[in-house]
Amino acid sequence: MEITIIYVSSNRENWLFEKRIIKFLLKNCGGLPIVSVTQKPINLGKNICVGDVGTSGFNMFRQILIGLKEVKTPFVISAEADCLYPPDYFRFKPKKDNVFYRNTNLYILGFTRNNYRYKPQGSTWAQVVGRKHYIKILEKWFKGAPMWSPEEKSFPKERWKKFDVWDKQELYSTKDPCVSFKTGNGMRNNTPAKNSPIESIDYWGRGRDLKIKFLL
Numbered sequence: 001m002e003i004t005i006i007y008v009s010s011n012r013e014n015w016l017f018e019k020r021i022i023k024f025l026l027k028n029c030g031g032l033p034i035v036s037v038t039q040k041p042i043n044l045g046k047n048i049c050v051g052d053v054g055t056s057g058f059n060m061f062r063q064i065l066i067g068l069k070e071v072k073t074p075f076v077i078s079a080e081a082d083c084l085y086p087p088d089y090f091r092f093k094p095k096k097d098n099v100f101y102r103n104t105n106l107y108i109l110g111f112t113r114n115n116y117r118y119k120p121q122g123s124t125w126a127q128v129v130g131r132k133h134y135i136k137i138l139e140k141w142f143k144g145a146p147m148w149s150p151e152e153k154s155f156p157k158e159r160w161k162k163f164d165v166w167d168k169q170e171l172y173s174t175k176d177p178c179v180s181f182k183t184g185n186g187m188r189n190n191t192p193a194k195n196s197p198i199e200s201i202d203y204w205g206r207g208r209d210l211k212i213k214f215l216l
Contacts, residue, residue, distance in 0.1 A: 002074055002075055003074075004034065004073045005033070005078075006078060007025070008063045008067070009038045009042070009081035010038075010055040010059070010081075011039045011042075012185045013082055013183060014215075020213075020214050021214070024085075025044075028085055028087045028090065030087065032090055033045060034046070035048070035071055036067075037063040037064070039053060046070060048070065056150045056152050057152060057153050057156070058149040058151075059149065061138055061155060062147070068135050073131065074132075075130055078125055078127050079125075082182075082185075083180045084178065084210075085178050086176035086178065087176075089174050089176075089178055092174065094130070096170075098133045099133075100168065100169045101129065101169075101171075102126065103127065104120065104122050104171045104172070104173045106118070106122065106179075106180065107198070108180050109179055113197070113207070114207045116198040116207050121171070122169070125180060137167055141156045141160070176203035177204065179201075
């Protein structure tokens with residue numbers, strides 16, 4: 001195995017919902033090793049509990065950096081507590097260890113709507129990265145910064161005052177989509193997405209049915 005899942009959670013979601021997310025992650029990930037970095041202790045892979053440090057982009061990336069330093073494989077793949085991933089997401093084979101590979105087959109399912117909306121241009125919640133490269137980038141971002149900062153929601157962009165602070169990126173697309181729920185309990189209630197509503201998508205089916213399965 002050359003890749004490890006880094007699962008990050010602030011544990012603000014309803015616990016029954018997050019348990020369903022974890023169950024599906026374990027079902028679909030093909031037995032890949034997992035390092036989970038959370039704000040409450042959970043039983044998932046090697047768990048590192050950082051305590052109730054608050055929900056922000058800054059703290060999320062700090063949790064990721066803590067997880068990266070526990071990983072033994074050359075690559076890591078992202079997983080978050082409000083996202084669903086199909087099996088083929090975990091089968092992507094990166095060719096370069098200095099690139100952020102971002103999946104573009106992404107959809108948002110809001111808690112006030114029963115339809116999906118497509119999210120273009122990829123995201124940090126569905127990417128594969130070389131471990132050493134990711135550590136190098138994060139350590140640059142955190143140089144001179146405090147350990148935790150619950151106020152910096154849009155870190156690293158707001159700290160660096162740039163629209164895009166990421167290093168080399170390459171986009172790819174899985175056959176089946178990844179889905180991010182917007183429940184109202186996460187860091188952001190809204191994520192930029194195309195406005196055209198989609199009732200059903202491959203692998204996951206109708207948005208209404210998926211919400212009933214995971215949220216109710």
